Amino acid sequence: METDFVKEITPKTEDFSQWYVDVILKSELADYSPVRGCMVIRPYGYTLWENMQQLLDGRFKATGHKNAYFPLFIPESLLQKEAEHVEGFAPEVAWVTHGGEEELAERLAVRPTSETIICNMYSKWIKSWRDLPVLINQWCNVVRWEKSTKPFLRTAEFLWQEGHTAHRTAEDAEEETLKMLEVYRDFVETDLSLPVIKGRKSDNEKFAGASKTYTIEALMSDGRALQAGTSHNLGQHFSKAYDITYLDQDGKLKHVWQTSWGVTTRLIGAIVMVHGDDRGLKLPPNIAPIQAVIVPIYGKQTEMVSEKVNEIYSELKDKVRIELDNRDEYTPGWKFNEWEMKGVPIRIEVGPRDIQKQQVILVRRDTGEKFAVSEIELLPRLKTLLSEIQENMFHHAKKFLEDNIREVDNFEEFKQVIDEKRGFIKAHWCGNIECEKQVKEQTGATLRCIPFSEESVSGRCIACNKESDTVAYFAKSY
RNA sequence: CUGGGUGUGGCGCAGUUUGGUAGCGCGCUUGAAUGGGGUUCAAGAGGUCGGGGGUUCGAAUCCCUCCACUCAGACCA
Numbered sequence: 001m002e003t004d005f006v007k008e009i010t011p012k013t014e015d016f017s018q019w020y021v022d023v024i025l026k027s028e029l030a031d032y033s034p035v036r037g038c039m040v041i042r043p044y045g046y047t048l049w050e051n052m053q054q055l056l057d058g059r060f061k062a063t064g065h066k067n068a069y070f071p072l073f074i075p076e077s078l079l080q081k082e083a084e085h086v087e088g089f090a091p092e093v094a095w096v097t098h099g100g101e102e103e104l105a106e107r108l109a110v111r112p113t114s115e116t117i118i119c120n121m122y123s124k125w126i127k128s129w130r131d132l133p134v135l136i137n138q139w140c141n142v143v144r145w146e147k148s149t150k151p152f153l154r155t156a157e158f159l160w161q162e163g164h165t166a167h168r169t170a171e172d173a174e175e176e177t178l179k180m181l182e183v184y185r186d187f188v189e190t191d192l193s194l195p196v197i198k199g200r201k202s203d204n205e206k207f208a209g210a211s212k213t214y215t216i217e218a219l220m221s222d223g224r225a226l227q228a229g230t231s232h233n234l235g236q237h238f239s240k241a242y243d244i245t246y247l248d249q250d251g252k253l254k255h256v257w258q259t260s261w262g263v264t265t266r267l268i269g270a271i272v273m274v275h276g277d278d279r280g281l282k283l284p285p286n287i288a289p290i291q292a293v294i295v296p297i298y299g300k301q302t303e304m305v306s307e308k309v310n311e312i313y314s315e316l317k318d319k320v321r322i323e324l325d326n327r328d329e330y331t332p333g334w335k336f337n338e339w340e341m342k343g344v345p346i347r348i349e350v351g352p353r354d355i356q357k358q359q360v361i362l363v364r365r366d367t368g369e370k371f372a373v374s375e376i377e378l379l380p381r382l383k384t385l386l387s388e389i390q391e392n393m394f395h396h397a398k399k400f401l402e403d404n405i406r407e408v409d410n411f412e413e414f415k416q417v418i419d420e421k422r423g424f425i426k427a428h429w430c431g432n433i434e435c436e437k438q439v440k441e442q443t444g445a446t447l448r449c450i451p452f453s454e455e456s457v458s459g460r461c462i463a464c465n466k467e468s469d470t471v472a473y474f475a476k477s478y
Numbered sequence: 479c480u481g482g483g484u485g486u487g488g489c490g491c492a493g494u495u496u497g498g499u500a501g502c503g504c505g506c507u508u509g510a511a512u513g514g515g516g517u518u519c520a521a522g523a524g525g526u527c528g529g530g531g532g533u534u535c536g537a538a539u540c541c542c543u544c545c546a547c548u549c550a551g552a553c554c555a
Contacts, residue, residue: 008489008504017549036546092554113555147479147553158555227555264555297514333515340515351514361514444551478555 009341011278016222017150023272024151027281027342037149037156041265044342047289049159049265053139055191055286056161056263059183065135065163072140073108074117082241085115088208092144094156110143115209115234115260118164119242126166126256129248133176134166152269153226153478160264166244166256170235173257174212177233180261181214184229192267193284193393194218194274195401196228197424197473199449204433207260211235217448217473219401220273223422225448225475228270231261269478274397281343282365284393285386291321292382293339297332297351309350312360312378320382340365345389346382366392405473411442414462414474418443422476428459429472435463445474 008026010018024030029045041049057067073096080086089112096108111117122134139161149155163180167173181198188194196216206213210232218228239245239255248254275282285291296309306326313324323344325335332349339347349361360378363370366389373381404423408414417425425445429435436447439462449472456469 015549021548032547034546088554142555144554148548148551150548154554160555230555262555266555295514299513302513328513331513331515331517333513333517336515338516349514353514 009278009280012221012276019276019278020269020273021151023276023280023341029268029272029281030151032151035156037146039151039155041159044289045268048268048271048283048287051287051289052191052267053161056183056187057137057139059187060137060161060163063135063179063183065137065165068136068138069140070111070114070117070121070138072111074111074114076107076109078120079109079116081116082209082238084237085209089113089144092146094143094145111140112142112144113260113262114138114140114142114162115164115238116242119238119244119258122164122166122239122256123242123244126244126246129168129246132166132168132246132256133172135163135176136165137161137163150269150478152272153266158264158266160262162260162262165259166239167258168246168248168254168256170257173233173235173259177212177214177231177259177261180259181216181229181231184231184261184263185216188216188218188228188263188267189394191284191286192271193286193390193397194228194267194270195394195398197401197449197451198453199451199473201230201449202433202436202447202472204436205447207232209234209237210260211237215449217424217475218270218274219404219424219475220270220478221276221400222273223404223476225424225473225477226266226270226273227448227477228267229261229263232259234258234260274400275393276343279337280341282393283343283345285345285390288343288345289321290323290339290342290344291386292316292323292346292348293335293344294322294324294348294350295332295335295339296324296326297349299352301352304355305350305352308355312348312350312375316379316382319379320386336363346385348378364389366396408462409459411462414439414445415443418445418474418476424448425474426471427462427474428468429470430461430464430466430468431470432461432464435461438463439474443474445476448473448475448477 009022012019028042030039030041033040093112094110096110097104126134141157141159143157146154146156165176167176185196185198188196196218198216201213201215207230212233214231215227216229218226220226236255236257238258244256245253246256272281294309294313296305298305309324316322343365345365347363354360358375359372360375361370362373405426406417406423407426408417414425414427440446450470451473458467458469461468
């Protein structure tokens with residue numbers, strides 16, 4: 001029945017990729033642009049991003065970080081100082097070679113990430129143990145010349161935030177790395193209603209130039225995993241390459257210990273893929289650009305209804321993010337579909353019958369539930385309903401995640417689950433990179449993370465069958 | 479980057495096999511009625527057929543080439 005509502009959206013079960021693109025275009029989150037691999041984030045999508053930024057930025061400030069801005073361009077010589085890092089990013093760096101008609105003496109990289117230029121500045125700024133820690137975040141765009149792109153999940157240019165910190169000791173850096181991972185988990189689970197698995201990346205999957213990479217992994221509703229945020233302990237790799245030293249209390253010159261961490265507009269893709277359905281988007285109330293929409297039903301009493309909806313609107317407009325849809329050229333039914341497609345959490349219907357009974361009709365986007373509420377109770381009911389929806393969306397997604405984690409202890413079963421069900425596979429792993437590669441080659445699944453939460457249980461490596469007490473999550477991923 | 483698919487008003491498509499100067503639905507504009515799950519009627523506007531080159535009297539249609547989007551892989555947030 002659902003497909004009858006919005007005909008422009010391909011059903012999820014018919015073609016998940018097409019469904020995803022349809023939802024993004026029709027709901028006006030984004031559109032393709034004339035530039036290869038680059039999309040336009042439209043006002044509706046950008047407002048969503050601004051809401052996300054605000055909630056994240058508050059958390060960064062609360063943990064002592066400050067925002068700054070570093071240049072878009074990075075001189076080639078600077079980029080090349082940390083070998084592993086360059087090697088990792090080289091294939092996807094965009095280069096500026098000319099200024100006007102004149103060829104530059106040195107090429108400039110368009111930042112794929114800002115470790116190198118930030119480290120360069122840190123080496124100037126940091127002199128003493130008293131200067132530490134340095135806790136800086138930057139909101140910006142970065143460019144990675146991707147071979148194949150998909151709106152929000154992978155584009156040549158994307159928006160993100162990157163935190164870069166410098167610490168006195170290895171322990172401080174590790175603590176910061178884990179603290180920010182937890183900030184991400186809290187934000188993504190609380191405000192985006194996206195349940196995640198927290199863990200560490202294998203050496204093979206870690207960030208180019210990091211000692212350790214921690215990750216939060218989410219599961220899309222087609223059973224593929226998505227890396228939703230990463231936090232890196234950079235150790236002293238960069239401080240040695242970029243000469244960031246401080247004079248410690250003991251009079252010795254030492255290299256700082258660093259971290260970096262980031263999340264991107266990719267999270268918007270995750271919101272679409274986890275919560276969306278055949279009718280379109282479903283947005284968590286905490287970040288929804290519009291939390292509730294009023295749809296008037298005029299009937300023959302245009303004036304009376306118009307007066308009432310205006311009254312309700314002005315009463316609520318400072319208390320929730322609300323919109324009054326008083327367009328005359330569309331029927332109520334059309335509007336219902338439109339706002340459902342755009343994922344607005346609550347719809348408020350007001351018609352002549354309701355006005356008589358001094359009530360309004362509320363409809364939930366997450367469950368489709370429809371019920372009457374008296375006018376007096378509208379505001380408090382809206383508030384509680386918004387948080388109910390926020391939580392319900394989380395629990396719904398959490399159940400899906402839990403239902404799609406399968407424990408497997410032999411390779412045949414592993415292959416079968418990946419082919420037939422997808423989702424996360426929990427299996428023992430000996431820690432050997434060869435075993436990890438074998439799994440990838442033969443099943444297409446990658447090692448997503450080594451979870452924090454598992455107590456060590458001994459078993460046998462899924463690939464080589466050796467004794468192992470390490471458990472890992474594997475999945476096909478975006 | 480490898481392999482498949484697609485490109486024709488804003489969107490979805492027909493027309494391409496067999497060359498003859500572009501059509502349908504939706505949307506858009508104007509007006510009227512309608513209004514509790516994509517409402518109806520009437521009148522309009524809108525296209526160098528993805529780009530370039532070639533064959534031909536004549537190309538959306540045949541040939542070459544480039545590009546974009548998309549799907550499945552490889553690489554990555």
